[in-house]
Amino acid sequence: MSSDSMASDSPDPLVTRFAPSPSGYLHLGNARTALLSYLAARKAGGRFILRVEDTDEARSSEDFMMALFADLKWLGLDWDEGPDIGGPHASYRQQERRAIYDEYLSRLDAAGLTYPCFCTPAELSISRKRQLAAGQPPRYAGTCRNLTTEERAERLVRGLPAALRFRVPDGQVVSFVDVVHGEQRFNTNDIGDFIIRRTDGSTAFFFSNAVDDALMGVTLVLRGDDHMTNTPRQILILQALNLRIPQYAHVALLLGMDGAPLSKRHGDTSLRDLREHGYLPGALRNHLVRLGHSCVTDGWLDDAALIADFDLNRLGRAAAKFDEAQLRHWQKETVAHLSTDEFVKWIAAELPPGLDPQQRAQFVTVVRANIELPSDARAWAKVIFGKLDEFEPTALAAIREAGEGFFTEALQVIGHPGTEFKQAVKALGQAAGKKGPALFMPLRAALTGFTHGPELAPMLALLPFAEVQARLEHARRLAV
Ligand SMILES: Nc1ncnc2c1ncn2[C@@H]1O[C@H](COP(=O)(O)OP(=O)(O)OP(=O)(O)O)[C@@H](O)[C@H]1O
Structure with a gap:
């Protein structure tokens, strides 16, 4: 059983999507996946869809959904179809697609591919532990698979909560060619019947996500490789429903500084936090595109250049780690490119x-x-x-090292309004017998409170003369 023939050589334009759950603020891992999906569509002249996966009502919220739109727009992404703008496959919110899911669930049911499962979480947990103890991979043991019609009816009459499971065929291989990882093969005997509708009536990710991708015409599912093992399950559902199977590209998850994958549930570094810190979207775009994708151009890329540089064939497999130093590098570059x-x-x-x-x-x-x-x-x-009332420790040390006499000289040399700073410093160097850092550092420290910063002469041109004098006098007293 292979999806290769259905997945490749598609003459249709590329259609990608980003499908987050509105259960927290977008973190950099989500943003990277969204950006790569967007770039893939734009590069190919295709379509990019935004779909909100809000079937888990307890964790989803309207506020997070609004935040999600705002954050993606801030990052510079736009989409051709989505909950806020509609489109030919509306609704783009899963909560509003229940009738569609019911229809496709009943098709699976009619084909004899589903059954109700009455196992309680406690029973499932015991079964899982038993399998692990026996050195077997945990999978559903099939307890409810072979209940008789009477046994099912009896449990339903008793009002036992029932989930709906998909009947996975035995002894088959599901294979597909992943854009990033190449050919993947999964034996259905390792999969186990899985839940497609929860006991509360909501559809499970495997099902609604796959059905929506097919119905919305998505041709490439680009997502984190946390979903790799979900893919054979989703292919089985699509095959059973005779729906089109997209291509898949599973990109390595973005890891935080601690080495664990970034996750909304853990409230990891959000796009929002970085925006509030003053990071620019261009910095995020340039940083994120290089995590898991190699660009041909090393330098800073504007939006059009980013799209032109992007290539699905250059997506990498290696796990990528968020590195603040890298982000700061791209921030610097982005600032330099502002008008x-x-x-x-x-x-x-x-x-x-x-x-x-x-x-x-x-x-x-x-x-x-x-x-x-x-x-x-x-x-x-x-x-x-403003007024200079703080000195960093290195600045204070430089002032004390220079000594009182140095600043007495400085006050004389830079002694009248309109003093030409470069000439004055030269004269001070001769008078104090200092040159290089020993001459410049204490002056910078006295006049700015720092031992680093913008070029001194043009900065001093902005300071009133009385303020220059006051700062040198203050430094003279500090140096005593
Ligand atoms: N750390 C990560 N690195 C890269 N992509 C990620 C990461 N975490 C999630 N994604 C991707 O982001 C998309 C949206 O996923 P989702 O909304 O489930 O995010 P999540 O952070 O996993 O949320 P939650 O913690 O609530 O499960 C998916 O394609 C998923 O693969």
Whole structure:
């Protein structure tokens, strides 16, 4: 039993989808899967569908769904069909597709491929433990498979809660060619009959997800490899319903710093957190596309270039780890690619009120290369437009190392408004007998409170002369 012939050589345009559950904020793993699915569709000139899998009512919420739309849009994705915009296969919310599932469940039923299962969670757990103890892979033992019609009727009359199981055929092999992992083969004897409708009447993931993909015309299911072992089950359902089997691409899960897969349930680093920290969508896109996909271009890619660079054949198998240093690298690159207007808009909320346009423009020119996040702009705005009341420890050490005499000289050399800074520093170096870092570092420390930062001369051009004097005087007192 192979799905190869149905899955390949499709003349139809590529249709991909992202199908999250609205049960938490999207984390970077979800976002990466969404981005890759989006890029695959856009690259091929196909369609990208957003479907919300909210059959688990206890964990799903309207707020999370709205957040999901907002976060995906912020990341720069758009979709051709979805719950918020509709489309030819509406509804795109599984809660609203119950009648469709009932119809397809009854088809399976009519074909004799389902049966009610009355096993309780406790009974299933004991059975699983027994199998594990016997060194067997846990699978449903088939307890309710062979109940007689009378036994079933008797249990139903007693009102026992019943789930619905799919009858997996014995002794067959389900095979498919995964875009990332190549040929996959699963023996149906290892699968075990699985639940397609829970006791509360909601359909299980295996079923609704597969039926929706087929009915929505999805041709490529690109998802995390947490779903690899679900795929043979889904192929069995689609075959039983005579529905089209898509191609599958299972990408390695994105792991957190602790090595565990990111997961909504664990509240892992969400797109939202990063956005609130000031990360830019372009940084996320450039970072995420390179986790599990190798780009031809090493440099920063805008949206169009990202689509052009994307290639399904370059999806990788290796597990990818979220690395904040990498994200910061792409953030830096993205900031460098902002136009001046975009940059000013991005940091506007961090600037003190009342700056004139010239001060604003000068500030941007001076500090831009030193800003990765808006909070950096806040820190430099405080240094330049505010009062200096904090020194980082290395700055304090540099001031004390230079000594009181150095700052007495500095106050004389930089002694009047309009002093040309470069000339003044040269003169100070001669007077104090210092050069290089021994000359620049204490000055930088005294005037900014830091031992790193934007070029000093243009920064000082923004400081009032009285403030320069006050800071040098303060440093002189600190150095005593
Ligand atoms: N760590 C991960 N790395 C990459 N993709 C992931 C990761 N976790 C989930 N996905 C993918 O995101 C898509 C949406 O999945 P889903 O909404 O179930 O997310 P989830 O984080 O697994 O949620 P939950 O923790 O609630 O199960 C699926 O394609 C899934 O494979």
